[in-house]
Amino acid sequence: MINQKAQIGETVTWVVATIVIIVILSFSVFVAIPIGKSMKFDSNRKSDLLATKSLTSYLLTKEGTDIIYNNLKKGGELNKQSSERIEGLYDEEYYVALLRVVPKDSYSVLEIGEEVECAVDVFIELNDEKDVGLCLLWEEKNE
C-alpha cells in the first residue's frame, strides 16, 4: 500500500511536469510562428548612389552666369523651382526629400513637425559655415 502511494506520487509529478513542458513548448511555437512570418529583409538603403549623382549634377548645372554650386558658395539661395525638381525625383519612394542649404554639420536633424534624422543624406560642403544636402526619409510603407 505504501509502495503504491509512492508510485502514484511519482507518476503525478511526471504528468504535471509533462503538462508544464507541453504548455511552454506550445507557447514558444505559437510565438515563433508570427515572428518568423513577420521577419523581413531590410532592404532600405543607408546611402543612395542616385541621390548623390543627382545632387552633384544639380550643383554643376549652370544657373545665370555660373554653376549652382558657385552661386551657393557666394551666398546665393537655392532656386525653388529647380530644387523642387530634384526633390520630386524621390517623392514617390521616400516620405520626404528635402534639398537645403544648412549650417555645417547640422543637416542630419531637421524640423519637419518634429526633429527627425534623415534615413539617407548626401552632403556637399560649400564653405566653412555651410553645406548643401539632400535629406531623404523613408515612408512607412517601405519598411
Added chain:
Amino acid sequence: MDKHGTDKILSAYWFVILFIVAAAVVYMVAIFYGTPYDIRKAEADAMINQIADCLTDGNHLKDDSQIQKIQDNFLSECNLNFNTEWKEGQYYVEIIKDDSLIISKGNINLKDYCDKKGDKIPKCFERSFYVLDQNKNSHIIKISVTIRKIEKND
C-alpha cells in the same frame, strides 16, 4: 519488481518527452528561419546602381556614341547577367531618358505585372536621377527594373 517496472516506464516516458522537446525546437527554428527573404528590392537597387554607373562617366552622362554602344550590347557593356536557373526570363530593364525609351532588355512580359498588386507576382522597381550630359544639358534618367523570381519567394 513493481519498482523496476515503474522505472522502465518512466525511462520510456523520459525519452518521449525528450523527443517532443527536440521536435518542437527544430520546428521553431524551421519556422523562424525557414521563411525565405524577399531580396528583390535589394537586387533591383544593386542593378539600378550598376546601370546608373554604366550610363554615366563620373557626374556626366556618357556621350552619344558610348550610349549607342550600350544600347547595342547592354548586358556586356554594363556587366550584367540575366541568366538564371529558370528557362523563363526573370528580369526586365527599361531605361527612359527624358520621356523617350532608350533601352529595353529582358522579358518584356514581366512589365504587364507592374500595375497589378499581389504577393506572388513579379515586382517592379523604378528610380530616377538627374544628370548632365557632356554639353552640360540636364536630363532625367528613369531606370525601371522588374524581377520575377516568384518560385523563390513563394
